[in-house]
Amino acid sequence: MRPSDVRRPTSDVGRRRGSVRSRSTPDAGRLTSDAPFAFGHRGDSRDHPENTAAAFDAAFAAGVDGVELDLRPTRDGVVVCHDASLARLGGGRRPLSRQTTAQARRIDVGTWFDPRFADQRLLTLDELLRRYAGRGRLLLELKKSGGPFGGRLNRRLCEAMVAAVQKRRAHGRVLVLCFDPALLAMVARLDPRLRLVRNCDRLPRDVGRWLDGQPWLDAVDFDRRLLTRGLVSTCHQRGIPVYTYSCNDARALSAALATGVDGVLSDRAGWLVQQLEKLRRTRRVNSTKRA
Template identity: 30%
Template sequence: MIHPAISLPRLIAHRGFSAQAPENTLSAVRAAKEANCSWVELDVQLLGDGTPVIWHDADVARCSDGRGALQDFNWASASKLDVGSWFGDSFNGERMVQLKTMLSLLDELDMGANLELKVNKGRDAIALVDRVIPMILDALPAERLVVSSFDLNALKRTRELAGPDRLALGSLFTSLPPDWAKRCQAVTAYSIHVHWPRLKRAQAQAMREAGYQVLCYTVNDPSAFEPHWAWGIKSAITDVPASFQRFLGDETTQ
């Protein structure tokens, strides 16, 4: 199967450089760029009014000065939230980011993105896909884009909207299920993204032999992860790319 000619880096900054700046913000992506990261991983959801935003949680409590479910906010109310002060005083006044704004920044910085379709409990996967995927396809070249999700319905609908030659899809798993191959085949996946502490060497080998790129999340200990590179892992999604860069040295971009 023909996929876009993607050149994944060894390191992908998780929610931007989220150890350096508040996650899923413009500041986090700029910090990743300044740290010589060429790719970031970001989460995409819809507000209650259908506005696509870069956000991970089902609510806003952890990463803002507000309270309430994300779906209960429209853009007028969400845009007033301070999403930076929880991280540090230097980020006071940081605002939630619309997808369109983030896509513009990624294009400006010539960065690649693993955009996760975040389908939290009770949310409509199809509505998310139908709103988000056309925007993404219009904004970024196929060579700098992977769309991933834990939600199989979201991935299936995405594949209906874009063939494998136009959009690379990543199947996300916490633990690799027995039917992983069937699930990946159903969406003509390009990559498999797994929680690294639960990954076994034989599983990594099987995925690689089946033709998939293997990405691991969220990897924040370069030394503990070191043996896994020999398993054929393509990329580590990490909060601390600078620590990895120091550990790997000249191997970082290989």
């Protein structure tokens, strides 16, 4: 079955594409707002080791709407980690997929960043949902595995992720991201209630046709260097919100906001919250003047 063959019930399509709610609405499942959402990229990863409890705690303390993070399969579960191994984090080159969760969690994943974070360990997906699903939205990026066992690992990752979200009843707090449409289509088949976001680092030749070929899509997350007003407008015309990664300085953020994006990812969580709060205040003032 091709990814484009997966279709949701009509009622679900109407739910995801027909509603734009204000930021004050207590609906964690909303995809757009009166000002762009602030998402911490791997948590507050500029000042904390990425994808750790320290990074996520700091991001939520700073006031983000949610955090983006990466998921990898182990031999018996799913952990929060960007790379296929822990080599970059000081934990050796053995793939996570060949380790048990308990083995992977013995590794210190904070000292590489700063010795102050020597107590940081990999989070399991279930632990992540338990600790943070009540604090904001969680953007779960599925990291695709390659090689001869890639297909099996990818299915295991998708199935385990869906099971964990179902166990915690966290559908309204979760968005599932991936660069590979086949994995997103697999998730759509496993649980049509989950909201799916296509990561994109290359501009499609025909954006409208590209969007129409992914009927399960709920939002798109573009590399900021691809953004134009026309691109964002094409997505919005089809009811598809647009997020972007990663805006870490004023120039990048200003350029992204000028295109009309609905959400921004940044390594600098606190800074991003402050910048978007300034934008909200300006919009409120302008709205009052017009009234």
